Structures are given as C-alpha cells and as structure tokens.
Amino acid sequence: MEQHVSKQIMVSGLKPSGEIHLGNYLGAVKQWVELQDMHPSYFFVADLHAITEPQKPKDLHAQIIETAATYLALGIDPKKSVFFIQSHVPQHTELMWILNTITSMGDLERMVVYKEKISEGKEALAGLFAYPVLMAADIILYKAAHVPVGEDQRQHVELTRELARRFNTRFGNVFPLPKPLLPKVGARIMSLQDPSKKMSKSHGAATYIGLFDAPDVIRKKIKSAVTDSGSEIIYSPEKKPAVANLMTLYHLYSGLTFSEIEKEFAGKGYGDFKVALAELLISNLSPIQDERAAILADKNRLLTVLRDGGERASATAAKTLDEVYAKVGLKIEI
Ligand code: TRP
DSSP, X not given: OTTOSOOOOEEEEEOOOSOOBHXXXXXXXXXXXXXXXXXXXXXXXXXXXHTTSOOOHHHHHHHHHHHHHHHHHTTOOTTTEEEEEXXXXXXXXXXXXXXXXXXXXXXXXXXXXXXXHHHTTOOOOHHHHHHHHHHHHHHHTTTOSEEEOOGGGHHHHHHHHHHHHHHHHHHOSOOOOOEEEOOOTTOOOBOSSOTTSBOOGGGOGGGOOBTTOOHHHHHHHXXXXXXXXXXXXXXXXXXXXXXXXXXXXXXXXXXXXXXXHHHHTTTOOHHHHHHHHHHHHHHHHHHHHHHHHHHHHOHHHHHHHHHHHHHHHHHHHHHHHHHHHHHHTOOOOO
C-alpha cells in the first residue's frame, strides 16, 4: 500500500442483491474502481447486512459468491484493495456492540431508509433497525475518511460520523470522522422507458440494461427504448431527453463528444443510432461478462482471494478493536 499518495482510507460495502445495471455502474461503481488508485481501500460483500431482511439460505449463499465475482470482474483489484466478505471478519459485529451502547433509539428512529422499509410493509426487526450501527462499525473499524455510497446512504454515513465523534469525546480520540463520497453528477443514467426517472431495477426489466444481460436482450431493450419526437440525433436534454440519455451512454462507452456523435449520425435516424448503440454496449460489456464467468469457473482461486482479503482486513480490524476495548475499559490482559 506504500504506493498510495494519500493515506486517507476508503471503505465501502457491497450489498449482495442481484444484478447491477448500467446506472449503478456508470454512476457509482466505475468511480469507486478508479478511486482505488488514490486511497488505501477496503471493499466487502455486506452479507451481514443482507440478512436484515429475510433471505433463503441457499440463494443468499450463491449471491454472496456471485457478488464477489461481479465486483472483481468490474475492476476491484485485490492487489490494490482489501477485498473480503464482511462475516469473515468478526470485529465488524464486535465493534457494532460497542457502538450500540452509544447509539440512542432516537438516532435510529430518524433513519429514512428504515422508515421507508417499514412503510413498504417490511417486518420491524431489531436487526433492520440497528443496520446503520453495523454500517458505522464497518466504516470506522478501518478508520475510514471516505465512504463511497449512493445518495440513499448519505444519512447512514452522517450517523457514522456522529457516532465516531461521540466515541472520541467520551473515550478519547480513536476515529477519524468519515464523510460520504457521493457519485459525480453528469453520469446520471435515466430509465429507457421514461427519461424523467433514474434507471432502476424497480420499474421492470425493459427500463434498464443489466451489466450481465445477453447480447440479444440488450438489442431488444435498446430497440424498444423510448425516443422523442423528430428524427435527428441531436443532444438536447431539454427538447430530447430520451435521445440525450441514449447519447450519454454512447458518449461514455465510445469516448466521443456529443458533437462528434451528432456528426457521426447526421442524416441517419433513431433506428440506425440504436443499432450502433446496442453493438457498442455489447462489445464493452462482453469482456466483463466473460471475466465474471471465468472467475466463477475457478472457485478455488476466488476463495483464495477472499481468504487473503479477510486475513488482511482482520489484521487491521483487530488493532482497532484492541484500542477500542482499552479506551472503554474492557481490556484486561490475562
Ligand atoms: N448499506 C449499504 C447499501 O445499502 C451497504 C453497506 C453496508 C455499506 N456497510 C457499508 C456501504 C459500509 C458503505 C460502507 O448500499
């Protein structure tokens, strides 16, 4: 880790929940992968978070492994970052217990994600309620300064910051105060069926491109994407929001500017542009798809990577927990 210019540590948890779409990738994951070069980083599959909502054990098990393979295929590099599975490092839950003792019910009752889940009809389990405390432990266990997350997780990182401050004030300085690192705007990808909505998995398969969609699925989804009135390929987010969204994808994957794209498709219609876009996406996504398949085909290698990551994470985590126990008065040498 000597080669890192900044010593500011970055930590993020990856929920093992199904597939990633272009919006997640271009809006967030791609930037995190780039940030590995700037910060000593810890990335983990948040399996203990996943069980705060009921899971089928068999499916969960498969999803944990698949999620690990997915993020490795997307460029999380175990030579640059510490990459592991959360439950392999018991200090996450141990530190959570300590943090539970300085977290008030009111702190957690304010959490919007929790309130939303309850209003959607999810069971009000103690684990779901305390989820942000586990997340706080995940982050400060590695003394992180930066936490790359989506906007929905900002409040949890702010609570983490508050708990770190509270711990430091009560027991003595141990933790830096972490900050959320939100995705840059500008890479906001919209739904293929409604350019006023963010691309999301919750509005039906036709509205998003999954990173692991087969070529024919990608062709079909792009072909049936909504467009705007007129027929010219012109970048105008106000007048042609649907076309602008497709052009943004073309721009991000081709590296061409919007005016270069306009020139390339001058005199052509939406149909030609969509065919070209679908092929461009397919040629960019298939290496990632092949890479994930190769990773999953060599389970032993994958497990070795995860074991090694878990050991490296535990080494740091054990040091922090030791400091915490000493400050709190729990440490007794026997
Ligand atoms: N709660 C995060 C999410 O839903 C996942 C997560 C768990 C996380 N622990 C974390 C993110 C620690 C950042 C840091 O996406």
